[in-house]
Amino acid sequence: MARAFEDKRSAHQKIAAGLRRSITRGDLAPGAQLPPTPALMEEHGVAGTTVQKALTMLKDEGLLVGQPGKGVFVKRSTQQAISPGAYMPPVAAGEPYRWISEAEKRSQRGSSKLLEVGVVTPPYEVAKALGLSENGQALLRKQVLFLDEEPAELTRSYYPLELAEGTAMMEQRKIRGGTPTLLNELGYPPRGLVDEVSSEIPTEDEVVALELPKDMPVMLTFRIVYSDGERPIEVSLLVKAAHKYRMRYRQPIA
Incomplete structure (x- = not known):
């Protein structure tokens, strides 16, 4: 028999x-007006x-x-769905980063801000995924991705040094077409990925970068990208x- 459990959150x-x-979930659509305060008081x-x-x-x-004198209205639409597979293929020469081109398809403006590039000792699970030895190092590229000028994603991507050294990936600048395109040009095309998605309490760094309201959890995706021979070329x-x-995610069922 299930034990009794009480929601101890405050009423508000x-x-x-x-x-x-x-x-x-779309039950209250953008532009919908909420019931007046007295009605919500009575309901709850x-x-x-x-x-x-x-x-x-x-x-x-x-x-x-x-809206003063009118009421309270739904401002934002339902949650925006992000399809990881759309961002992974390398782009053709001269084409923009897929974050930008995919945003344009949705009539949005995509942009990015590079925060950090450097050689670091990565977190434990990243080092393990990259197959690094104890105290092994990797290249970190950290950036914030924006949609319509609002921060959408904080990205920390790690790369094996043997792939990154001597390339534009090591430089404190954006890469035309993104790192998937550069890795493809180096002979390491992305062939597959593994995602682990979890709900987490944000760190201070994440709250600031994403301009999060108080007590709002984040969705964290731990991603491993593989090239030929199941070689990990990026962990993010x-x-x-x-x-x-x-x-x-859309996945065929065997």
């Missing part, structure tokens, strides 16, 4: 959670200040907007705001 957090789910059996706290949370997350930690994005 519970109300915000219900409204948030209705917004991210709470005081007006509790309702206002819940609405403030969702305004801070960019999901709601208040990709962090997105959990309330804004979802991952979409």
